[in-house]
Amino acid sequence: MNTSQKLYVVISSEKNMERHKAELVHAFTAEVLQPGWTPTITQDELDNANVRLEACQNQYRWRWRKSMSSLRGSVTLQDLSHNVVAA
Numbered sequence: 001m002n003t004s005q006k007l008y009v010v011i012s013s014e015k016n017m018e019r020h021k022a023e024l025v026h027a028f029t030a031e032v033l034q035p036g037w038t039p040t041i042t043q044d045e046l047d048n049a050n051v052r053l054e055a056c057q058n059q060y061r062w063r064w065r066k067s068m069s070s071l072r073g074s075v076t077l078q079d080l081s082h083n084v085v086a087a
Helices: 003-015 043-055
Strands: 020-026 060-064
Touching (some): 043 060
């Protein structure tokens, strides 16, 4: 298998993997290192990164970002019914 075939295999296998937002947190305090930076990665990438961080005794680990929902905007309620006189 040549280099271009290997690259194709890696790319095609990653296409089938779901990507999710992750965040880098301190292993002991669970404090997020940089809240505004949440890269989208696969499960394999998260696992590999955490193995390498642990191997070099880094105090940070990757975890999936907790889903937070926020609603913004406004709602305008209007009564569009008309007064109808009963016959």
